[in-house]
Amino acid sequence: MKLLAQIGRYFLLMKRAFSRPEKFSVLYRQTMREMEKTGINSFSIVVIISLFVGAVITIQTNYNIENPLLPNYLIGVTVRDSLLLEFSSTMVALILAGKVGSSIASELGMMRVTEQIDAMEVMGINSASYLILPKMIATVLFFPVLCLLSIIVGLAGGYFSCVLGDVIPPSDFIEGIQYGFRPYYISYALTKTAFYAFIITSVSSYFGYYVVGGAVEVGKSSTRAVVQSSILILMANLILTRTILQ
């Protein structure tokens, strides 16, 4: 019963967030700010993690299929598909849920408990639309960019591990990542990431926006935001993989 009430409140908040903004110039400005805050500031973490994971997947795949009958380029194929199908979308989304989700939830939560949201409402401004919509647009547009970045850097990480680590000849790796490449996988990864961005931002906004209490509750709600959006991401992953991966 409580869950149903929560879901209802979540959708009502989304409805308010997606109602017509007061001024489009303000929406544009806020969206640009959010792109910087949520997107550009996540570049470094995505690059570092993807680089290492790309290298590690390459080394481990090589270790696991050390069968002289299988051609070396298969390792490149495996690394590419792991990155495209799961890592650069779902795993990166989980990392972003931790980084961006918690920051959204605590920002809104802090604004709630210090009455800044009330201050907006009382001016006659739709605080949900002013605060949440720009974050939504920014993340849904920008997280796919981060996903693309993660794919590229992850492949580069795999390549470096071949060059530096004596795994397989780098030329075999390059051959592998081109072998039987389906561009559809890229759009699949980007679509998934856009969904995840929506989940992260809406769920974290919901938990932040409705905080009651003080600093302790803000902390709790930001933890809850990360946990819930991670669970929802994994569920969505299952559903999306079943429905849109052909």
Place this chain on the structure above:
Amino acid sequence: MIEVKNLYKSYDGEFVLNDVSARFEQGKCNLIIGRSGSGKTVLLKSIAGLLEVDEGEIWYNDHKFSHLDTNAKQHIRKEMGVLFQGAALFDSLTVEENVLFPLDMLTSQNKKEKLDRINFCLERVKVSGSNSLYPAELSGGMRKRVAIARAIALNPRYLLCDEPNSGLDPETGIVIDNLIRELTEEFNMTTIVNSHDMNSVLEIGDKIIFIYQGCKCWEGTRQEILQTNNEALNNFVFATNMAKQIKNQ
């Protein structure tokens, strides 16, 4: 003029507001006083429409605010300035941007007009020259002043203040109180001030409402408050033993 009629509000079955009715006059500082936890903030937030009351009516002049739909409420809210207990400045924005915020969102003035208005408001509350500071860099008293500047930016007809001098030293508190009184008279606003501070009661209370455990238990002027026989009010006004002795003499 703001009027509330028979307001009821409860949390988990416990009444926080219990049949509160009151009339707040234009051009005057109307004070709501009472101990911490007596329901002042809940009453003020209900008047501002931030909390839904269970029962009762809230009137802004001849508009029945409590029964308007969201759109019509927005209309009255644009004529409302609210000063929150913790100032509630937007902490990602500078002082100037804070005052600019309502102008930006709700008017179609050009840049120059907005800037003039910002500087007028900031000067009026005597914080000119700190336009580019962030709220975290201000003292408590300055934060309250900037919040007042933001509240009056759109020339409101109604000003609602929740404990404007809480967390300030008595002297700064009185300065803020007097600022609110001056602005009320200057712009002929209907002002409601929440307070648990006897200094401000005696300084600015044109009309005083005493809330006790969610009920309106007394109303009158600041002259009358010193001579009252109401026991709860006396305990509030003359809180220290020394004050009680002086009163009894």
